[in-house]
Amino acid sequence: MKSTPSRIMIIAGEASGDLHASRLVSSISEQYPQIMFSGMGGPYMDSAGVEILFSYENVSVTGILDGMKVIPELIKTRSKILKFAIEKKPDIVIFVDFPGFNMNLVKFLKKNLLKSRMIYFIPPQIWGWKPSRSKKIAKNFDLILTIFPFENEFFKKSNIPAKYIGNPICFELMQKTKTSLTKNHLNIENSYNIIALVPGSRGKELNRHLPAMIDAARILHSELSKTVFVVSEANSLPKDIIHSFLNKSENFILPYRGKLSELLKISDFAIVSSGTASLEASVLGVESILIYKTDILSYFLAKYFLMRVDYLGLSNLIVGEEVVPELLQGKVNGIDIAKLVRNRFIEGNKFKKEKPFISEIRKKLESSNPYTKASEYIFQDWIENADKK
Template identity: 30%
Template sequence: MGVRIALVAGEASGDLLAAHLIAALRARLPDLHCAGIGGPKMEAVGFEAWWPYDRLAVHGYVDALKRYRELSGVRRALLKRLLDDPPDVFIGVDAPDFNLWLEQQLRRRGVCTVHFVSPSIWAWRGGRIKRIRTAVDHMLCLFPFEPAIYDAAGVPATYVGHPLADTFPLEPDQDEARERLQLPPQAPVFALLPGSRESEVANLAPLFIETAKYLLDRYPAARFLVPLATRETRVLFEKAQYAAEAHDLPLSLLFGHAVDAMTAADVVLVASGTASLEAALLKRPMVIAYRMGALQYRLMKRMAYLPWVGLPNILCRESVVPEMLQDNATPAALGEALARWFDDADARRALAERFTELHHTLRQDTAQRAADVILPLIGASRDS
């Protein structure tokens, strides 16, 4: 019988990450069988999805509470299936709130467990390291500073790089992106990315629209690109635009195409999150903005360990790009910060050099390095 690996990926990013990993493993193990919870990209490389990954998708704490019984039922059904016929290795791909409990139960019963993508214990909720220690045989880390945290806690961990660094070009082609998006070659172009979640867009869309107005007064030839991930977020942005009476803004809404928009842009205004790392890998100057409910912000601020929220600053370990949060995020403040980047070519070049160094650090052929770690674990599990 061939090698059998169970995987759980809980969202689109995990589906892509797991698909690359499965392909890398299958190249070395032609008889590999992978099954569990996943998405279309995993299925395209031969994964058997017992449940689709969108069954695990939740949007915030309220949605998670509403769907707790459903999610718990899926998790217990999956656990029973895995215990009835144990895999050689279980790999939880991100989704820590779902996967760590599952990994803990499986490991107690002798199944080797790997968690792919470290939770952000370095940013907040550091107490999760205790649970991770009981749940995970090996942690695969996307950022170079993470393994030391796990080593200190007695959890085997390996830095495997970030998959985005493998796929993004070291030298993005701005001219080609502008041509594809039919933008004037010499126009000032600003990409506005208000987030992928509906709550983020609801909080940030009015602010970003007012910031665009501020910039248009300063740069009358400016163009604005707003890539949005879903139909729901597009509707939210359009409502905010209508309420702001901003119909005449030279603003283009895009379905997806976030990478194209940032590549074409001179400067990026971005919500805190993975998109800020994408902007860094595209060597774009940026301003990071975020707003949330006052109570939630006070709670998050009290729980945070680092002076930054943006991944570019966290990875560079200093404030290389401005972060403007809550009351500090005003149209004038954001507009001035974006204008400073646009007007200072030397600062843009220096930042691009810094981001190129970061890109090389993160570019590690993630799927192959992860496979290198997992293959010996399969052998150990099968020999035990």
């Protein structure tokens, strides 16, 4: 085996994976600038110097029903990636999140790339959703790089080589204490409060969450005359798409396209969809509630057959109790959201319970640079297995 790898293939299937992958690539490139990177991703990976062979935009979906619609495209993309991999023979293949696609792809790559190391960076949450996947992971992956401390122990119990690298979200948020965004930038008076609305980074999430959030804002507006609702428009969404959900006369609801963490830092409260946004809000100490709605088939299967945890929110999972209230499926409507916001933000009689756990979450997730750590473990794995190939 070569002393250092010459080509690394990296597979990311959504906006967050694209961002994390780009930072990992940058960390590796600092030490090993000669390595060539190629794979599936988006603009962040492209900026980091990765040769983007396939864009993730056509295969990034949520829910089982949505996933079924793009099966032909998924199969087509998998075949193209496999063909490229067999031709170029990358020394290392790094998979970033996106388990529905990556767990299937790795089986084909493992059979055809006998000398390549298979590494999962930000693995699927099998501890909460599909424990049966642990056998498949043990069979197909050489190394797992985890971002939550409790994941490491779970994988080790299944005899899967795992290394905890720290949490990228917490690391980034704790590095920057100041924000460049101010209320003035959004034309909001300093005396006004901001409630951030974070519907998600995918089109389907936007359609399922934002209407209910806006309905809640309309209900609350009469009670909160000095409050502006700011909608986070993810960079992965079409520009100005938020405007299509709003009435021109509703000047108390504003769109914001930029870094979510910047918005959260100047917000007094947040209504977030499940995912990394809920964790960001908690790490930054922002009062929040979590909402999530998916198609009925996905919810039914998850609730009765797949889900193995009591909560969806990462903050709640880390702490082990519902410190951030959750509204799911049928409760994702303007009336129920407004009622909970009224209880938490206006009356403020329950948030006292949440604050002590903010420091607990930060303490559990604090670490050195996770991308540097991931890079170290990747090359440690490469060196340790140099004589086995």
